[in-house]
Amino acid sequence: MRNITWSQAMNEAIAEEMRHDETVFIMGEDVAEAGTPFKVTSGLVEEFGTQRVLDTPISEPGFMGMAVGASLTGMRPIVDLMFGDFIYLIMDQLANQAAKQHYMSGGKLTVPLVVRTNMGATRRSAAQHSQSLQALVAHIPGIKVAMPSTPYEVKGLMKTAIRDNNPVVIFEDKLSYQMKGPVPEEEYFIPFGQANVISQGTDITLIGTSSMVQVCEEAALILAEKGISAEVIDVRTIAPLDEHTLVESVKKTGRAIVVDEGHQSFGVTSEIVARLNEQAFYYLDAPLTRMGAMDVPIPFSPALEDLTVPTAAGVADKAVKLVTGER
Amino acid sequence: MSHDIIMPVLGMNQDTGIIAEWLKQPGEWVASGDVVMSVETDKAVQDIESRYEGYLSHVKYEAGAEVPVGDVIAQLTAQPESDLDSASPEVDTSKAVTTEAPVAEKAPVQVTTPQPSHNTGLVKTELPSVGGKILASPKAKSLLRDRGIAISDLTDDGVQQPIHAADVMAYEPKIRQKHVASSMGKVHSVVSPDAIVVTEQWLASDELSVSRAELLAVLVAGALRYTKVIESDLDCSVVIPADDCCLLNPDLVGLGDLQKSQDENGFVSLWDFTESSIAGFELDSDAKLNISVFGGEQWTVELRFDTNVIRPKQAIVLLSEITRRISQPLRQLL
Structure with missing residues (x-):
């Protein structure tokens, strides 16, 4: 199988769906000639023209509102939100309008729009361009939230998102755009709500989202050297969440660390831990453990920034303590 | 209208x-x-x-x-x-x-009297627990329940809390040992008497008349309770046969307030042969545990035990603790 970058995989997903369905279009800041700051949409404007690859003014609330209107009137817009941090600007359009229409119309209206945006720190982008706000969006009923961890996943999940008839927000880690990975030539879709068990283990379950999946995989390697068998699970979508796979794994291992790059408090990890606690309590042999970004604004200082997010060594340390029953 | x-x-x-x-x-x-x-x-x-x-x-x-x-x-x-x-x-x-x-x-408010649960005929599957709540993981508790093991058996055996699933699995072979006919075990340790000698001098300067056997009884009782051979809220009586006396809870009362009685049925009997020529002693006494201390410049502490009362592993933990206290008596006394 060929190896391509994350950016190429995302680009292919958008291009394939625009060829497949002429109501699909993409809009956002610098998506046309500039191809986004991460060069994800390069080449699209040449193929599809400026009517379907729309550069917008710097007005997220404005173009998000346009997208909601377009999706209600027969189009399938993809909104390119340059930084996940700008979600605060589109919250009313997303949460009060897009997320509610299907429900409030008794199912008569659909809002087939996708917001593709990013998350993740350690890119020296300071506090206003480094946040991981997936928990904020996953909190809102009516929105699906995808968190791919590989080029294969971003393509498959993006294509599923575009075909979905209601709002989907897909978060990509900023550091992943140049990541290479195997992606099939032939068309494929990855369904929502199905976690991927990356490696089987017996002692502890490491559950990750987005780039934290790689952190969990590295931690599992460190643990293997210490004779600890870790099961690594990529949740792929946090809303809907594949509870069954996670619960069954934790029933088997009796222990889990949930890792997500959002701030730890009131976050994705807290939610997953709560559900595991409710459904696997009598199988637990150690406290279910969250690991997220520290509850601080992400610092610009590289030395400090690297301390704020979970690392493989940190996850492995924590896992050893849980498995050995630190008393 | x-x-x-x-x-x-x-x-x-x-x-x-x-x-x-x-x-x-x-x-x-x-x-x-x-x-x-x-x-x-x-x-x-x-x-x-x-x-x-x-x-x-x-x-x-x-x-x-x-x-x-x-x-x-x-x-x-x-x-x-x-x-x-x-x-x-x-x-x-x-x-x-x-x-x-x-x-x-x-919406009338109905006042109902809660019925005592023992009237319902339901048997609660609560885990037996001695001396307050014993910490164990949910999985460990499930395993204990499945295997019909009392959680206190593990803590009695010296398993540290919180108890995990692995502790329960490791415990399984020991269940059978409980049904083995009783037998006597013996274990001994060697310890320097220096700290005891210093302590005695200090007690004497404080005009406290405490015999060496009594001082040792205080330390032994402390060790019994610390290792949970005796639960913290139960009485611990140490018989000193040589003095025809028995000390009740010597570790809980002050050194000046030792309660002596004639009771001969203590939990443990203590023989002090230090600075004498006696180098060995065995007796089938009524006490469940027998502790003898021999020697002059170097002491030998010997623990004889009934395997129905404490398990060998527990006896070793107990003797280690007694030895530690003899080498550092002030840790307990202060």
Whole structure:
């Protein structure tokens, strides 16, 4: 199988769906000639023209509102939100309008729009361009939230998102755009709500989202050297969440660390831990453990920034303590 | 012809309204469009106009009453109330004053006495626990329950809390040992008497007359409790056969307040052979544990135990603890 970058995989997903369905279009800041700051949409404007690859003014609330209107009137817009941090600007359009229409119309209206945006720190982008706000969006009923961890996943999940008839927000880690990975030539879709068990283990379950999946995989390697068998699970979508796979794994291992790059408090990890606690309590042999970004604004200082997010060594340390029953 | 006056719905989430003021008196003529009363909700006070005309009659609530939405408050009748049937209902002041009465009638509060659970015939599958809550993971508790093991068996065996699943699995082979016929075990340790000698000198300078055997009894009792051979809330009596005395809870009372008795049935008997020529001693005594201390410049502490009372592993933990206390008596005494 060929190896391509994350950016190429995302680009292919958008291009394939625009060829497949002429109501699909993409809009956002610098998506046309500039191809986004991460060069994800390069080449699209040449193929599809400026009517379907729309550069917008710097007005997220404005173009998000346009997208909601377009999706209600027969189009399938993809909104390119340059930084996940700008979600605060589109919250009313997303949460009060897009997320509610299907429900409030008794199912008569659909809002087939996708917001593709990013998350993740350690890119020296300071506090206003480094946040991981997936928990904020996953909190809102009516929105699906995808968190791919590989080029294969971003393509498959993006294509599923575009075909979905209601709002989907897909978060990509900023550091992943140049990541290479195997992606099939032939068309494929990855369904929502199905976690991927990356490696089987017996002692502890490491559950990750987005780039934290790689952190969990590295931690599992460190643990293997210490004779600890870790099961690594990529949740792929946090809303809907594949509870069954996670619960069954934790029933088997009796222990889990949930890792997500959002701030730890009131976050994705807290939610997953709560559900595991409710459904696997009598199988637990150690406290279910969250690991997220520290509850601080992400610092610009590289030395400090690297301390704020979970690392493989940190996850492995924590896992050893849980498995050995630190008393 | 009469018309009911009901408590109107003034807000979307309104369940009740309070009659702020009656602006017409009972028996007074009300024309269509007249303000009859004002009603207070959690948002505002609003005047209520009548859509009909008639004499205000059968007023059920006084000003100040809180009335559920839709309830009839009064009626407008073609004739004044006084002219109507003399048996017509009067203003029910008890309802009007007790503003919550209409609501309480709808949802009567039932007072029930909780039944003692032992009457239900259900057997609770609570885990046996001695000496307060023993910490164990949910999985460990499930395993204990499945295997019918008491959680206290593990702690008695020296397993540290919180107990994990692995502790329960490792414990399994030991269950069978419990059914083995009793036998005597013996274990001994060697320790320097220096710290005890210093302590005795210090006690003497403090004019406390405590014999060496008594001092050792204090330390032994402390070790028994610390290693949970004896639960913290149970009595621990140490017999000193050579002195024909028994000390009750010597580790819990002060060195000056040791309680001596003639009781010969202690949990443990203690023989002090230090600075004597005796180098060995064995006896089938009634005590469950026997501790003998021999030697001069170097002491040998010997623990003889019934395997039905404590397991070998526990005996080793106990002897280690006694030895530690002999080498550092001040740790306990201070």
